[in-house]
Every structure is written in C-alpha cells, then in structure tokens.
Amino acid sequence: MGVFLESLIESFKLIFYLDKEVLSITLLSFKVSLTAVILASLIAIPLALLISNKVFGAKKILISIIHTGMALPPVVVGLIVYMFLSRNGLLGYLDLLYTPKAMIIAQIIIVFPIIIGISLSALNSVKKKIRETAITLGATKFQYAMKTIKEAKQGIVTAVITAFGRAIGEVGAIIIVGGNIRFHTRALTTAIVLETRRGEFAIAMALGIILIGLAFLINFTLTHIQQKKVELWTYSK
C-alpha cells in the first residue's frame, strides 16, 4: 500500500509540473488515436450508410466479416502491418516503420471494423418509413444520407466513442510498428509497459492516470455531442 500511495503522489507531481517527457508521450498518444479514429470514421460511416441502403446477395457474409473484424487481435494487426512496412515488405519503400504514421495505420485497421459495425447496426435501426419520409418530402440523395445519419446519430457516436477507447488503450500493435522510441513513437500504453518493467511505478501510474483522464475527456465531449440537438448540414443543395 505504501508503494502504491508513494507512486500516486509522485504521479500527481509529474502531471502537475508538466514533465516534458510525459507531455510528449501524452500528445503523441492523443494525436495518433484521434487521427486514426477520424480517418477511419470518414471512410467507415459513409460505407456503413451505403451497405445499409443496398440490398445484395453477399450482404450477410460481408456483415459477418465486419463483425469478425471487430474482434481483431491488435498484436496480429501489428504483425501484419509490420510485415508490410518492413524493409522487405510490400510497402517497405515508404519507410514508415517505427514512425507515428505506422502507428496510425495500425490503429485505423483496428478501429475501422468497430466504427463500421456499430454504425451499420445504428443505421439499420432507422425505420424504412422514416427514410422514405425524407424522400417523399423531396430530399436529394445527400440530404437523405444526412437525415439518416442524424436519425442514427446516437449509435454512430457510440461507434466513435468505442473506437477511440479501443485506440487509446491499445498497446499490442503500436509497440510492434512504432517500436516505443523515446520522444518519437512512445505512447502512453507502451510507456506504461516500459516503466513498469523498469520498476518506475510512479511514472507508470502518472501515465495511467493521464490515459484514463484523456479517455474520459474525449468520451465526455462525444457524449455531449451525442445528447445535443444537432442541426446537421442537411439542407445545403
């Protein structure tokens, strides 16, 4: 208990005095996860809308594949991305391995099925008659899409919240493709692993508190958006 309390006090000191290394690690984690979630959302949400609107033979198989993707082990994703980006890999010439960009790529692959899967479920729950009401009242295809997204807003925001939670807390993939390099690719989770192994519990605890705080901050903001009445950009022609 003594060590725990000591670590806790030490961790608050590190946060309070804005330790340079802790700040760099926090900003990198935030940047990588947020970028991955935004980029994945930009593709996944329209794709979910497309799948939801279309009737095609392989739809059930596609949805099953998406659901399987939601449970992708991050370590396996890390391994595959590593193989692609390594010097002898297919994309080795891009020289991305052990960079934040490689970490973003790995996290996009992890969160993409989560966003598309949960968004699809939310969009499918919007009743057909509601969609048809938008059409019969004269909505263009874009206005119709925006209206459907607005009706499914709560579920879609849940998808983004879940994805961000998965990304910010993920360690397996980013440690493989990022390499946990100090002041370059060291993120909150990978740093916690390192500091714990070193026996630096205070730093590890400080990073843990920041990680939880950051997750809370993002979730609070997104929940606020989720509950807020939003006038979407539905009406521009």
Place this chain on the structure above:
Amino acid sequence: MDLLKITNLTKSFGNKTILKNLNLTIKKGEIMGIFGKSGVGKTTLLRIINMLEEYEKGKIHFQGQNIKTRKLELQRKMAMVFQTPMLFNESVLSNVIFGLRVRGIDRTSAKKRAEKMLTQLGIKEFDKNASELSGGEAQRVVLIQAIIIYSDLLLLDEPSANLDEKNVKLLEKIILDLKKQQNTTVLIASHDAKHIKNICNKVFCLKNGKLSQVKT
C-alpha cells in the same frame, strides 16, 4: 392537361400480381378516392406514383413527363402521407419545416409558415419532440409536413385510420381548403368508402388489380 396519367400499370410481388394493366387519369384540382379491402394494392399504387416502388410494366406520366426520367424534380411536386405517422426524432417544428428546408427555403420563412399552419390545426407545442405526440397529433403533423410544401399532388394513404370522428372532420376541411386555396390535386386511398365519398369528386374501387369507377 392531365396531371397524372397511368397506362397499363402492372406490379407483382413474387408470383402474385397486385396491379394488372391498371389505367388512371387525374386532372389538376381533382380530389380522387380509391377504396378497396386491405392488401388489394392501394398503398402499392400510391407508392409507385410517388416513386418509392418500382413496377414491371406500364407508363406513368406526371405533368406530361415520364416519372422514370426526372425523378427528383417530379418527386418534389408530390407529397405522400403514410398510413402510420412516421416522424423524425426531433422537434415538431423541425419535422414540419424539413420539406421546405430541403428546397432551400430559409429557416425564418419556413418557421413562420410552419407555426401558422400548426396553430391553425391546434398544435401549440412546436418545440416538443415528435415522439411525445399523441396518435391524432402525430397524424396532423405528418399532414402539415406534406401540405406545407404546396405540392401539386398530395397522396394520402388511409389518412383517417388513426383519427377520431372530430379529427376526420378536421382532415376533410383541410383537404377541401387546400383544393379551394391552392387547387391542389389529392389522391386518397382508404379501406373505408364512406369517408372518401364525402370529399372526393371521383371514387374508384380497386379490386383484382383493376380500378372501376363508382362515383363521378
């Protein structure tokens, strides 16, 4: 000129043919009623006219244009009210102004027009979420949602289904006022011949996929 002309329309669901070489002509300003038992294809006919449903054979011309060729432009000249009131998960006001906003009408003008119509029809709580409305109120709101855009053709599917006698009278008044003020053409589908006979110039019976006129 005919507002709507349907020639030899055929529609099937699987092996069952619902509409068989159906013909119908509606002139501008007419209030037309179609009655028939449940499942004879009244809703399907309205949905086809409103371009929500595909069909196999036949031709439909609205204001002289084939509805298959100029979808959005023609769709914006019609409005349909479904049998079960379906409203967006937002305020009554936002629901009512949707059709105006998608047509590029600014929010202030749209709001002004909506508030006037809602008040006339006894809906006072504009900011209330539509999910909190009673059945009768929701039916009136979907009707306002459709008539506020001043469409050329109003398609009403079982409009009196969820209404009590008082609200049915109100609905009939709204339709007759629309005809008087805007010369709006109305096509009503109902299983109840009595209601539509009161207000329609022409009444047809839909049976075995074909229409037969019962009132001129």
